[in-house]
Amino acid sequence: MSKKKRRAHSGSDHLATFLIALVFVVPISAMVAAALFVPRTDELVMPAEKPSYMRIHKADFLDSRPVNLQLHWVDGTDLLAPAWSGTVTEVAVGPGQAVSTGSRVLRVDGVWRIAAHTDWPFFGPVSKDSAPGDVAAVNGLLASLGYSYSQGGWNSASLKGVRQLAVDLGVAGASQIGAFDPSWVIWIPADSVTVAAPLVSPGSIAPAAGQPVLSTPPRLSLVEVATSAPEGLPEDHEGWILSLKGLAVPFDGARIDAVDTLASFEGALGATGVEEVEARVERKEAVVGWQVPTSAVVVDADGNTCLARRSNGTEPDVVRVEVLSGSVGTARVDGQLSATDDVLVNPASVGTALQCS
Template identity: 35%
Template sequence: MLNDYLRVHGYAATDGDRFGWDTRIGVQAFAKDIGVLGADSVGSFDPSWVVFLPDGGVVQKVEFTVGAPAPAPGAEVVTLRSSLVDAVLLENAPPENDPPDKDGARSEPVEPTTTAAANEVLVVNGETIGLAEDRQRVKPDYLGDLASMVADGSPSLVAVLRTDAAPGEWVVPVPGVIIDPSGATCVKVRSNDGVRSVPVSIVGTTDGRMVVSGDLEPADSIAVYPTSVSITCT
């Protein structure tokens, strides 16, 4: 194990588990790099030279000072950044005054959870984040990416459920979708012969635009009208 540790960190090491001559050279070089007095004459590896972090993690704060006396056994030497173990889709952000417990964990969310539709994808800061099978949680494989986007100490961050257009569906400007007084929904398609109404059904929204289904073509030009203008689908 010692030889593996030295080798991984770029120091000389004997093959196998023996404490050979190369291991001694590697230990002395390591001791010199970390400031051990008399490093050139050490003949063994002192476990007190390193800090063992059984769970791993990212160090947020170092609790000791270089050059000061060594911390007492059992003393805190580093504070790890809280890790993200779960992420749930909520309709609203949890209260900011919900403090973490002593281990950095927070209480279960009390706001109603949101279930993403089959054709919705979760987007955070422009990046797509994978969802678990229940469509209410983030896939464990994406928690690391998500954690890098969360501000320290914040219990939540803003995300968007984006509706991707499926075959037979179209993404159009929101002002181009008309809902007239009769409840009919349509878009107006421009052509050389004028403007014609095409009935559509609203599927969802994506990036500030509307996803609709209807008898449209990729080359169709959708007319957009000011909200102050009264337009009907007839």
């Protein structure tokens, strides 16, 4: 190849190399150089927010939290017959009726049989020769029914009361009776029970001793309380009530099994057997406190709560507070505050580390 051609090729090679460097190398180098001067994101220092203050005010708060009640039921019990013989001539109770001591339930051979709540069922005639406990039970029954009775053992007042009862029940020869007859009463396990259904009908043979006469509806055995409210259930139960369908009972915690309270729930709900119902847990009395944003309240390392406040434009200072209650975004606090105070709303964002103690 001639020298002239070699020089031509050499010039072309240099030009190509220059163009490659111009197109690829220079931009890449510029990108690398630019990257070296761009600060890393984790090295950026964000400017602190400006302190923000808000005027506080005092108000009454009646806290109320929605709750869900899980209801646990057990089967009702049957009311059983004493030792009867004869024919059922009338039934006086029906579904949904309440039966208490003295309630007329049915007639057997024309004689009324009434409900009676005593410490235990009567199992035999009671007279002057009976055990003191049985005599006391009969006197107590007579007193509750408004008849003559004795405050001691069996005496003429007891006998008079038994005969008065026998007359009202329609017992033949009542004036000559000398003892209380247990077949006059149907024992009930509580002061009052609700009838689900009578299990006998007029014209039927009276049930034998221990056979069912009336059925009762399901009974509540346990109520469990739960809530999805952010503040949860009150840890201190004092001063809180559970409200349901016009019923208000003391709130005793997440499990309710007190017999009286369960009976109150049954009265409000009816014997429906429903397994879940909505209710509310509420303060019995309103709480008076200062309303502040929750962001203003700081908890220090020792668990103390406080906030920063300024009054009439003065320099802010730290005030210890007690959190009484709260809801989403709002806390109700008590402390040495006044109606002219403005509280620091954003202590965490302005880099202010408050020490409450």
